[in-house]
Amino acid sequence: xxxxxxxxxxxxxxxxxxxxxxxxxxxxxxxxxxxxxxxxxxxxxxxxxxxxxxxxxxxxxxxxxxxxxxxxxxxxxxxxxxxxxxxxxxxxxxxxxxxxxxxxxxxxxxxxxxxxxxxxxxxxxxxxxxxxxxxxxxxxxxxxxxxxxxxxxxxxxxxxxxxxxxxxxxxxxxxxxxxxxxxxxxxxxxxxxxxxxxxxxxxxxxxxxxxxxxxxxxxxxxxxxxxxxxxxxxxxxxxxxxxxxxxxxxxxxxxxxxxxxxxxxxxxxxxxxxxxxxxxxxxxxxxxxxxxxxxxxxxxxxxxxxxxxxxxxxxxxxxxxxxxxxxxxxxxxxxxxxxxxxxxxxxxxxxxxxxxxxxxxxxxxxxxxxxxxxxxxxxxxxxxxxxxxxxxxxxxxxxxxxxxxxxxxxxxxxxxxxxxxxxxxxxxxxxxxxxxxxxxxxxxxxxxxxxxxxxxxxxxxxxxxxxxxxxxxxxxxxxxxxxxxxxxxxxxxxxxxxxxxxxxxxxxxxxxxxxxxxxxxxxxxxxxxxxxxxxxxxxxxxxxxxxxxxxxxxxxxxxxxxxxxxxxxxxxxxxxxxxxxxxxxxxxxxxxxxxxxxxxxxxxxxxxxxxxxxxxxxxxxxxxxxxxxxxxxxxxxxxxxxxxxxxxxxxxxxxxxxxxxxxxxxxxxxxxxxxxxxxxxxxxxxxxxxxxxxxxxxxxxxxxxxxxxxxxxxxxxxxxxxxxxxxxxxxxxxxxxxxxxxxxxxxxxxxxxxxxxxxxxxxxxxxxxxxxxxxxxxxxxxxxxxxxxxxxxxxxxxxxxxxxxxxxxxxxxxxxxxxxxxxxxxxxxxxxxxxxxxxxxxxxxxxxxxxxxxxxxxxxxxxxxxxxxxxxxxxxxxx
Numbered sequence: 001x002x003x004x005x006x007x008x009x010x011x012x013x014x015x016x017x018x019x020x021x022x023x024x025x026x027x028x029x030x031x032x033x034x035x036x037x038x039x040x041x042x043x044x045x046x047x048x049x050x051x052x053x054x055x056x057x058x059x060x061x062x063x064x065x066x067x068x069x070x071x072x073x074x075x076x077x078x079x080x081x082x083x084x085x086x087x088x089x090x091x092x093x094x095x096x097x098x099x100x101x102x103x104x105x106x107x108x109x110x111x112x113x114x115x116x117x118x119x120x121x122x123x124x125x126x127x128x129x130x131x132x133x134x135x136x137x138x139x140x141x142x143x144x145x146x147x148x149x150x151x152x153x154x155x156x157x158x159x160x161x162x163x164x165x166x167x168x169x170x171x172x173x174x175x176x177x178x179x180x181x182x183x184x185x186x187x188x189x190x191x192x193x194x195x196x197x198x199x200x201x202x203x204x205x206x207x208x209x210x211x212x213x214x215x216x217x218x219x220x221x222x223x224x225x226x227x228x229x230x231x232x233x234x235x236x237x238x239x240x241x242x243x244x245x246x247x248x249x250x251x252x253x254x255x256x257x258x259x260x261x262x263x264x265x266x267x268x269x270x271x272x273x274x275x276x277x278x279x280x281x282x283x284x285x286x287x288x289x290x291x292x293x294x295x296x297x298x299x300x301x302x303x304x305x306x307x308x309x310x311x312x313x314x315x316x317x318x319x320x321x322x323x324x325x326x327x328x329x330x331x332x333x334x335x336x337x338x339x340x341x342x343x344x345x346x347x348x349x350x351x352x353x354x355x356x357x358x359x360x361x362x363x364x365x366x367x368x369x370x371x372x373x374x375x376x377x378x379x380x381x382x383x384x385x386x387x388x389x390x391x392x393x394x395x396x397x398x399x400x401x402x403x404x405x406x407x408x409x410x411x412x413x414x415x416x417x418x419x420x421x422x423x424x425x426x427x428x429x430x431x432x433x434x435x436x437x438x439x440x441x442x443x444x445x446x447x448x449x450x451x452x453x454x455x456x457x458x459x460x461x462x463x464x465x466x467x468x469x470x471x472x473x474x475x476x477x478x479x480x481x482x483x484x485x486x487x488x489x490x491x492x493x494x495x496x497x498x499x500x501x502x503x504x505x506x507x508x509x510x511x512x513x514x515x516x517x518x519x520x521x522x523x524x525x526x527x528x529x530x531x532x533x534x535x536x537x538x539x540x541x542x543x544x545x546x547x548x549x550x551x552x553x554x555x556x557x558x559x560x561x562x563x564x565x566x567x568x569x570x571x572x573x574x575x576x577x578x579x580x581x582x583x584x585x586x587x588x589x590x591x592x593x594x595x596x597x598x599x600x601x602x603x604x605x606x607x608x609x610x611x612x613x614x615x616x617x618x619x620x621x622x623x624x625x626x627x628x629x630x631x632x633x634x635x636x637x638x639x640x641x642x643x644x645x646x647x648x649x650x651x652x653x654x655x656x657x658x659x660x661x662x663x664x665x666x667x668x669x670x671x672x673x674x675x676x677x678x679x680x681x682x683x684x685x686x687x688x689x690x691x692x693x694x695x696x697x698x699x700x701x702x703x704x705x706x707x708x709x710x711x712x713x714x715x716x717x718x719x720x721x722x723x724x725x726x727x728x729x730x731x732x733x734x735x736x737x738x739x740x741x742x743x744x745x746x747x748x749x750x751x752x753x754x755x756x757x758x759x760x761x762x763x764x765x766x767x768x769x770x771x772x773x774x775x776x777x778x779x780x781x782x783x784x785x786x787x788x789x790x791x792x793x794x795x796x797x798x799x800x801x802x803x804x805x806x807x808x809x810x811x812x813x814x815x816x817x818x819x820x821x822x823x824x825x826x827x828x829x830x831x832x833x834x835x836x837x838x839x840x841x842x843x844x845x846x847x848x849x850x851x852x853x854x855x856x857x858x859x860x861x862x863x864x865x866x867x868x869x870x871x872x873x874x875x876x877x878x879x
Contacts, residue, residue, distance in 0.1 A: 003235040003249040007063050010092045013112050014061035022062045027291045030645045037067035041093030042226045048097050049167055053636055058099035064091045069303050076404055080277035083243035088284035090231035098222025103138055105204050105225045110143040123177040125149045125191045129158040129170030151191045160205045167207050174202040176237050202229040245276045253279040256331040261318035274314040281311035282325055286332045290346035292585035294601045294693035295357045306402055309361050313405050323358035326351045349583035352603030353693040368401030376413055389421020447476055452530035462499040466554040470495035472546055484545040493535045499554050502526045502533045506589035507566055507670045512554040518542045561593035563671045564679050567628055568701035569596050574664040575617040579610055587694050594704055602695045606687050618682045625677030626661035633657055643667050681705040764798055771877055774802030777869045782808040785853055792819045803828055805869045814841045814856040825849035828876045836872045840864050
């Protein structure tokens, strides 16, 4: 069976058993920022297992895209060196949410493996938790598993937990005996041995307990099932190969690498390792890009950058020194695109992003490897075998050279790495660059933490009103809580409720006033801190006290303009996806009253036509005056609606969904207008690059867009006045002026050319003879070495036979050139002549017998050059 057929057989089997076949979720967990990547099939069902979410089904099955690289799975160095280790892999799994339990899970697994896949029963073993008598009995009863093939293991191997607290339970692993030829040969070899003979293929987790803070276990009222079986591993077993990389899941990629490199996967040693690394990392990169991840220096983007760069590093072992990964994208799409259509949609984006990233890294790689080799040489000379953390950090921080490539190179040379020192320096760098609150917030974390624990969550009422009354719950100045503040003072203030939108989701905070009888303060900044909304105030008059009732008023015009730009951002996002493709994902944004800034994943600059198409789409939606509808629904319902979520954002059980007609549907906590017609006008004012694979658009909506048009009109009117024409004739007038400029420049060149030729002819008269040898040593007007060579060619050709030595002074620099005709090059080598003379002007140089160049930094000494040149020529002739 092929890998595709095994995947289909699994899902078909569990569909027959009444399971809902749930599509794979993204590699980027949509509602769990605690995870770097989706790393198991149960991640998308986590809320269901925790009892926080209900689904319309009680049993499910999936083939889940998984990624394990970074965080606690930061073991990239193993990939390529083992037969079964991957960054990206597919996890087949079936799940029960309080429906069936151990007996059915065991029965389904046994039937699928032995009947659907045809694995020989005598080669299967199982492990159970040492205290799980129930599972052991069920294996004997359902599968007829002999007692000697049931292995009991401890908590480390056979007890699973979601965390320190929460759902947990024993698990049972199904083991396949690959045969003694694969094993270690020891007489005690069996399940649990470190060799490859006994291979775990399926893990059944029996979620039957909940662990509390004390560590005590209590039975769950609805025990559940969570299982996982790696597609790559079971495919290797079915196809009878010793490595996952030998399966048909990788054969197309391996063939592509072979075509590009001229090497073969079967060569063994570092060549086979290189094939594996490239195949694994290429596959992972394309799946990550398809899910909206782009290379960067932070988080998920950094993991992607690392695996791309590691693949390139191993490509060099195959002789692949130019960008090559992007050429292999079609191989991956061909193998996986049918089941994962997002790969087909992202194929062009993946090719472009990989090509850009590869090209940039090749420059870094060459320079970094030179520096690293030099550092290793110095350490070897000192007899040291440990690369200091400072060296690793400098290579990363200054040259962008990845730590894992330092490790690969160093380990291959027999060096250890001071990773503790590297991590310490990285932590210090992150601390230096971390943004903190302005004003007193950065100096008062402890008091704010205490207030966050003691006060209830601050209600935000700003969606409904821009003005409300509230009580002052706390005042913080510097690091202390105070009872009152007076005119001129600044403080952080917590109210019982607030209409002020706190900065977040790319939207700037509201500004406004706090009013009371005889007192007024301006709100300068609003942000969240835990469950609190903090307001930084400056008292303009009077005083404010803790417990006082005040009126809060948001600046309405500022809020409305911000809302216009936020709604415009949603329209822009949707328009970009329609014009450029579905690979476009938001990578950052800023929404303010004056403008919007939108960063998104894309691989090349937008053409003027594409920008115009985006603007036309957005403005058409504005003219349609579409309703902007906001609904609060469950996160799962929002996903089912197809709402776009921002990667890395933490979403609660209930979320706000913003729908703009049939054009845009996104999760968003920001403020918006009620109809698109309120935007008035939308205009893109700039488009630029932010990073590899990330573009930035800045745009205006409403009054700022109109002001921009007015400013453009004023500029055209001013240009017309300067050019003495009407604004509509500016282009034609500029064309006429450019034509006249070209005519004048050509005339100048003709005049200069004639003047220069006269000067050069006069210079020829300075040639002297030494023992019948023609020598010309003179200063010439040359701006750079190229011009100096052109003049040297002219003089050499005119002399026919002889020596030409030219020098040019440009500021504090002296440029030198020596040329010798071919018939004299052995007697008077130009390189030796220049080396001997250059020190006169504080310089040096060298070259071939017929031509040499150099320079110096003592222009005041050029008057001594001629005599030095003539003396050296006499010496060479006599010697």
